[in-house]
Amino acid sequence: xxxxxxxxxxxxxxxxxxxxxxxxxxxxxxxxxxxxxxxxxxxxxxxxxxxxxxxxxxxxxxxxxxxxxxxxxxxxxxxxxxxxxxxxxxxxxxxxxxxxxxxxxxxxxxxxxxxxxxxxxxxxxxxxxxxxxxxxxxxxxxxxxxxxxxxxxxxxxxxxxxxxxxxxxxxxxxxxxxxxxxxxxxxxxxxxxxxxxxxxxxxxxxxxxxxxxxxxxxxxxxx
Amino acid sequence: xxxxxxxxxxxxxxxxxxxxxxxxxxxxxxxxxxxxxxxxxxxxxxxxxxxxxxxxxxxxxxxxxxxxxxxxxxxxxxxxxxxxxxxxxxxxxxxxxxxxxxxxxxxxxxxxxxxxxxxxxxxxxxxxxxxxxxxxxxxxxxxxxxxxxxxxxxxxxxxxxxxxxxxxxxxxxxxxxxxxxxxxxxxxxxxxxxxxxxxxxxxxxxxxxxxxxxxxxxxxxxx
Numbered sequence: 001x002x003x004x005x006x007x008x009x010x011x012x013x014x015x016x017x018x019x020x021x022x023x024x025x026x027x028x029x030x031x032x033x034x035x036x037x038x039x040x041x042x043x044x045x046x047x048x049x050x051x052x053x054x055x056x057x058x059x060x061x062x063x064x065x066x067x068x069x070x071x072x073x074x075x076x077x078x079x080x081x082x083x084x085x086x087x088x089x090x091x092x093x094x095x096x097x098x099x100x101x102x103x104x105x106x107x108x109x110x111x112x113x114x115x116x117x118x119x120x121x122x123x124x125x126x127x128x129x130x131x132x133x134x135x136x137x138x139x140x141x142x143x144x145x146x147x148x149x150x151x152x153x154x155x156x157x158x159x160x161x162x163x164x165x166x167x168x169x170x171x172x173x174x175x176x177x178x179x180x181x182x183x184x185x186x187x188x189x190x191x192x193x194x195x196x197x198x199x200x201x202x203x204x205x206x207x208x209x210x211x212x213x214x215x216x217x218x219x220x221x222x223x
Numbered sequence: 224x225x226x227x228x229x230x231x232x233x234x235x236x237x238x239x240x241x242x243x244x245x246x247x248x249x250x251x252x253x254x255x256x257x258x259x260x261x262x263x264x265x266x267x268x269x270x271x272x273x274x275x276x277x278x279x280x281x282x283x284x285x286x287x288x289x290x291x292x293x294x295x296x297x298x299x300x301x302x303x304x305x306x307x308x309x310x311x312x313x314x315x316x317x318x319x320x321x322x323x324x325x326x327x328x329x330x331x332x333x334x335x336x337x338x339x340x341x342x343x344x345x346x347x348x349x350x351x352x353x354x355x356x357x358x359x360x361x362x363x364x365x366x367x368x369x370x371x372x373x374x375x376x377x378x379x380x381x382x383x384x385x386x387x388x389x390x391x392x393x394x395x396x397x398x399x400x401x402x403x404x405x406x407x408x409x410x411x412x413x414x415x416x417x418x419x420x421x422x423x424x425x426x427x428x429x430x431x432x433x434x435x436x437x438x439x440x441x442x443x444x445x446x
Contacts, residue, residue, distance in 0.1 A: 066289045071335050098334045100375040107330055111321045112294050135374035143373050147366035151358035152323040 002030050005120040005159070006113045008105065009033035009060065011048030011187050013206060014124035014162055017170055019056055020179035021161045022122045031058045034112055036105055038065035042192035051185045063108060071098045102135035103144055110148045110156055119156060126162045126170070138163050167209030175215055184218035195220070225253050228343040228382070229336045231328065232256035232283060234271030236429060237347035237385055239409050240393055242279055243402035244384045245345045254281045257335055259328055261288035265415035274408045286331060294321045325358035326367055333371045333379055342379060349385045349393075361386050390432030398438055407441035418443070 005026045009015045022031045035049040046062065053060035098104065102125065109121050125136035134140060138160070145158045162170050174180060188206045189196035196203045196219065210217040228249045232238045245254045258272040269285065276283035321327065325348065332344050348359035357363060361383070368381045385393050397403060411429045412419035419426045419442065433440040 061293075063293050064289050066287050067331060070284075070286050071331065071338065099337050099377075100330070100334055100371065103330050103370060103374045104327065104334070107323070107326050108290060108294060111323055111327070114322050115294065134376045137373070140370060140373040143366065143370035147326060147363060147370045148323065150360070150363040150366050151326045153357045154322075 002027070003120065004030045004032070004116075004118040005122050006109060006116075006118045007031060007033045007058075008109055008121065008123040009035050009049045009053060010124075011035065011045040011050075011052060012124075013174070013183060013186050013188055013209075014126070014170060015049075016052050016182050016186050017174040017177065017179050018122045018124040018161055019052065019058065020174065020177040020182065022120075022159075023056060023058070024177055026120070028057050032116075032118070033058055033060045034109055035060060035062045036065060036108075037062050038068050038101075042187070042189075044192055044194060045187050048185055048187040052182050055182050055185055061112070063112070068098050068101070100135045102133070103140075106141075106144060106158065107148060110152065110154070113156060114152050114154050120159055121156060122159045122161065124162050125160055126165060128164055128166055166212075167205060168212035171209045171213035171215055175213070180215070180218050184221065186219060188219075225250070226343065227253045227255070227339075227341040228345050229332060229339075229341045230254060230256045230281075231332055231344065231346040232258050232272045232276060233347075234258065234268040234273075234275060234410050235347075236397070236406060236409050236411055236432075237349070237393060238272075239275050239405050240397040240400065240402050241345045241347040241384055242275065242281065243397065243400040243405065245343075245382075246279060246281070247400055249343070251280050255339075255341070256281055256283045257332055258283055258285050259288060259331075260285050261291050261324075265410070265412075267415055267417060268410050271408055271410040275405050278405050278408055284335070286335070291321050291324070323358045325356065326363075329364075329367060329381065330371060333375065333377070333381075336379060337375050337377050343382055344379060345382045345384065347385050348383055349388060351387055351389055389435075390428060391435035394432045394436035394438055398436070403438070403441050407444065409442060411442075 003026060005022045007019045007022050009019055019033060033053045035046060037046055050060050106121065106123065113121055127137045141158050141160055148154065148156055165173065174183065188202045190200040190202045191197045206217065226249060228245045230242045230245045232242055242256060256276045258269060260269055273283050329344065329346065336344055350360045364381050364383055371377065371379055388396065397406065411425045413423040413425045414420045429440065
């Protein structure tokens with residue numbers, strides 16, 4: 001039996017790099033992708049994930065989430081009240097932001113993978129350079145992996161090829177994997193603009209990574 | 224500052240016992256409850272949870288889940304397709320059954336608790352007597368607790384007062400906690416009947432626990 005991999009695909013630069021990393025390591029027919037529709041501020045991310053997956057020739061499944069807004073905002077006190085899954089505030093963080101949400105995403109991904117006989121989950125989390133999120137760290141990933149495997153009596157692995165790479169190194173990895181053309185389809189801009197605004201922290205970080213790697217960002221070539 | 228507790232309340236016998244255990248240990252004003260609306264076959268569970276919480280004088284928040292059916296059944300391949308959160312099959316297990324789902328429930332409960340400054344999560348899982356689910360075992364709970372606290376930089380505790388009790392001992396605990404009157408409001412029957420069918424495995428297990436404890440089930444007194 002061939003080993004399979006499920007890539008958590010957000011439609012951004014890092015997860016797209018992971019998709020190509022998985023294709024190289026497992027073979028395209030053994031790779032599929034999953035995307036989370038959790039009420040993100042920019043729906044364009046979902047479009048980008050679908051386009052990247054199609055371009056790479058792998059399946060893309062979308063999981064809907066209506067739970068986050070109930071955690072982040074006011075809790076329901078009446079089970080009859082419907083909750084919009086796409087509520088966002090005007091003030092930066094959506095009210096769907098949930099602490100440790102990556103734990104929730106990966107647990108769902110694990111359940112999804114388990115049901116389909118997929119042994120590996122690939123995620124683009126990194127603890128270097130730019131991510132201060134505790135739910136993206138190596139130590140957290142290993143603890144979560146242990147909990148998941150105890151809870152499902154499984155032997156899943158959470159693979160994090162970008163964990164210890166700088167943004168520059170991630171760009172170089174993408175280049176080496178032949179992932180650059182797909183980068184034209186990705187989305188990074190915090191302001192949800194396409195072509196990207198070029199001013200927001202996400203655009204700046206992306207630009208710096210490509211600049212340090214001495215590679216032109218394909219996304220900017222097309223815009 | 225007073226220590227607070229969040230009880231995972233399903234509307235059943237065990238979680239109701241946990242609610243009273245939490246009230247005894249933390250004081251009613253410091254206890255709240257959370258219930259998951261995940262497309263369970265019997266909506267009566269949600270009603271029972273609300274009634275039990277109201278009877279005990281604690282808040283009850285309901286979190287909606289529309290993700291399970293997408294995991295259990297066919298994955299979405301188009302983000303535009305709406306998923307019913309209450310799909311169930313005629314064949315026993317709802318298609319919303321997700322392996323390791325208790326991990327997901329508790330991770331959401333942890334995020335909910337964290338946002339509200341609640342340090343303790345109380346759940347009625349048990350590894351004795353009747354539960355063979357790997358996501359209910361002591362070892363799994365400790366691993367999950369570790370992952371949650373790493374992922375959220377928190378110091379949450381997952382408390383499992385029933386973990387090593389038999390059903391009979393759980394009934395005795397409930398009696399000692401003064402939880403028996405609230406048992407009249409709980410729901411156990413797999414067939415979703417009220418009064419309970421008395422024939423299904425859940426009804427039989429409940430009856431045996433009360434019989435062994437030598438206590439009359441208040442639920443049967445009212446029906």
